[in-house]
Amino acid sequence: MLQKESGGSNKAVSRGYLQGQLVARGVRMTQQRRAILQVMEGARGHLDAASILRIARHDHPDIDRVTVYRTLTLLKRHGLIDELDLLHLGGVGHYYEQRPLQQHLHVACLRCGRVVEIASPLFDKIKGQVERNLAFRVAFARVEIGGYCEKCRPETSG
């Protein structure tokens, strides 16, 4: 599983946030959903569907894959999580994270697979530029950068 560093932004969101959001929107809360939401809120890394299932089963052993996918679809539809592929470093699957208060960039090392998140004011400027130049209403934006971290860069002296 790909690791997430720094991050922090979604730690600013209080525990039970996703559950509260769904309840506030009139979505029925089941034991299975609670287990899945807790996994997503407690996640230290970006999780794929299989990892979410595995961890959620600690709480609720009988939970099914299908329920995980359906819950992820639900959360996406409500705009509460983002779906990433993290440059496919980990294969063809997708990764999920709670939509952060402040959008951030994902910077992934192609050699060691570490994923660092950083925020940038330029990111918001780009969004503004798109809105103005294309008369486009930006709902969300995603930046994924691939390269080599200090420890892994091919030419250290470069």
Place this chain on the structure above:
Amino acid sequence: MLQKESGGSNKAVSRGYLQGQLVARGVRMTQQRRAILQVMEGARGHLDAASILRIARHDHPDIDRVTVYRTLTLLKRHGLIDELDLLHLGGVGHYYEQRPLQQHLHVACLRCGRVVEIASPLFDKIKGQVERNLAFRVAFARVEIGGYCEKCRPETSG
């Protein structure tokens, strides 16, 4: 298939560019690869593996899916194409485009599925920022923005 507008950046690359690059790197050139490379260079849109296969079969009817996947892997390994998911508007599959001379942003309308590409100097600034702040060597970067275009925006009066 998702449409690509504007773009233009990869039209600046001469015809046969991919083929030339591979040959220059000592990669064996087969009829099947030639057919696939021509499809990618002539593409007006972002293509997924199935579309590439379908079009390549005009030239070479017996070509197999597997060969398409293997050629895409080859091109990715050489950094000659980029793999995108375009916010999964078209399902779980991936889309491919020849790596452009100037990197651009992909802006996708969540309702009509149209994908517009634009370049932004801020994009390069962000890359510079990442390189400096994280001591990171940026190999490539990808920006995907989702929202609503002028025609599709939910609140027209907003």
Place this chain on the structure above:
DNA sequence: TTAAGTGCAAATATTTTGCTGTCAC
């Protein structure tokens, strides 16, 4: 000539759907 590439078949991985029984409200 021969190592690399191809096609076919089958496997694997990921996600979705149909249906029946169950549970939150």
Place this chain on the structure above:
DNA sequence: GTGACAGCAAAATATTTGCACTTAA
């Protein structure tokens, strides 16, 4: 009580692998 949800099975979709045959250099 009832409509939304869960689990199971199976299908659908996307991609990869093993192997015998073919071909570019």
